[in-house]
Amino acid sequence: MNKPRVLIVSEDRLTQKSLYELICQHGYEAGITHSVKDVMAYLDEKICHVILADIAGADDIEILKLIKEKGYPSEIITMAAHGNIEEDLSDLAADCLIRPVEDKKIISSIEKALSKVSRGESRQSFLKKLLHKEETFYDLVGKSPSFKEIYSLIERISNSKATILLRGESGTGKRMIARAIHKADKKRRDKPFMEISCGALPREIIESELFGHTKGSLREL
Amino acid sequence: MALSKNTNHPRFKKLSMMGKRYKDIISEISNPVDSTNRFINLALDTVGDNSQGRQFLLESKQGIKKTAALLKRLSDYSLKIEKEVLEMAKTSE
Numbered sequence: 001m002n003k004p005r006v007l008i009v010s011e012d013r014l015t016q017k018s019l020y021e022l023i024c025q026h027g028y029e030a031g032i033t034h035s036v037k038d039v040m041a042y043l044d045e046k047i048c049h050v051i052l053a054d055i056a057g058a059d060d061i062e063i064l065k066l067i068k069e070k071g072y073p074s075e076i077i078t079m080a081a082h083g084n085i086e087e088d089l090s091d092l093a094a095d096c097l098i099r100p101v102e103d104k105k106i107i108s109s110i111e112k113a114l115s116k117v118s119r120g121e122s123r124q125s126f127l128k129k130l131l132h133k134e135e136t137f138y139d140l141v142g143k144s145p146s147f148k149e150i151y152s153l154i155e156r157i158s159n160s161k162a163t164i165l166l167r168g169e170s171g172t173g174k175r176m177i178a179r180a181i182h183k184a185d186k187k188r189r190d191k192p193f194m195e196i197s198c199g200a201l202p203r204e205i206i207e208s209e210l211f212g213h214t215k216g217s218l219r220e221l
Numbered sequence: 222m223a224l225s226k227n228t229n230h231p232r233f234k235k236l237s238m239m240g241k242r243y244k245d246i247i248s249e250i251s252n253p254v255d256s257t258n259r260f261i262n263l264a265l266d267t268v269g270d271n272s273q274g275r276q277f278l279l280e281s282k283q284g285i286k287k288t289a290a291l292l293k294r295l296s297d298y299s300l301k302i303e304k305e306v307l308e309m310a311k312t313s314e
Contacts, residue, residue, distance in 0.1 A: 010252075014253055017256070018260050018263070021263050081244075081296070100255040100258060100292070103259060
């Protein structure tokens with residue numbers, strides 16, 4: 001999961017700003033909407049992992065229920081003044097906070113909600129892989145902006161004659177990207193994809209292994 | 222809150238109005254109290270351990286704590302009033 005995003009929903013400017021600072025200080029990304037009514041429009045634009053909603057009454061709860069029903073991959077945390085909300089929100093919200101609320105409690109609630117989100121996300125991505133193969137890009141799975149950037153780069157370079165060097169630490173997906181480039185290349189995709197581990201080749205015969213050699217030439221080495 | 226139409230007694234009306242007013246006040250005050258407390262905590266992270274600024278912030282935090290306790294008392298009282306109003310509504314039905 002990328003840097004988790006928390007959406008702050010509050011009409012009060014001071015509440016917005018103080019929560020924004022607190023959330024950013026703890027390493028999360030934060031967004032703000034002024035009312036629960038604006039949440040859905042925000043969620044259509046951006047992925048949000050946690051919605052921290054300051055609720056004032058029954059109308060807000062109804063909208064949050066609708067958001068939950070729509071199946072956005074977000075967990076909801078409600079905040080309300082003491083005694084303001086009588087309804088049991090345990091089905092709707094990962095946590096219900098009563099103002100004034102301690103900072104530690106807010107952060108622990110966000111962490112709790114995020115653990116629920118990541119459990120849900122891994123389950124969802126597994127199902128997506130099974131059911132919606134078209135959502136992958138030549139077997140690469142990911143919808144984040146950085147992934148989309150990689151996809152467009154692959155498309156741009158795949159049909160060129162350029163030699164491509166992929167760099168990255170072990171396990172970062174160089175092999176997957178190389179395969180994706182091969183599959184995206186219209187002229188080469190039907191030809192074999194040769195995978196050679198250069199580290200496993202002895203230095204002396206690396207050239208002949210890669211480019212071939214004339215019979216008997218190795219005896220001279 | 223399911224209120225009966227027969228609850229025209231002046232005491233009922235007064236209590237009902239008081240409960241609502243209290244709730245509005247609590248809701249309005251709890252926002253700045255909550256935010257100010259949070260800003261003080263954020264500011265405390267930026268000042269030195271033995272600085273005068275920290276002392277001032279800690280004093281402010283005490284003030285906020287007192288206001289929060291007052292809010293809690295007011296809120297409990299408003300819930301009590303609400304209960305009473307509900308009881309009156311039930312008996313008048």
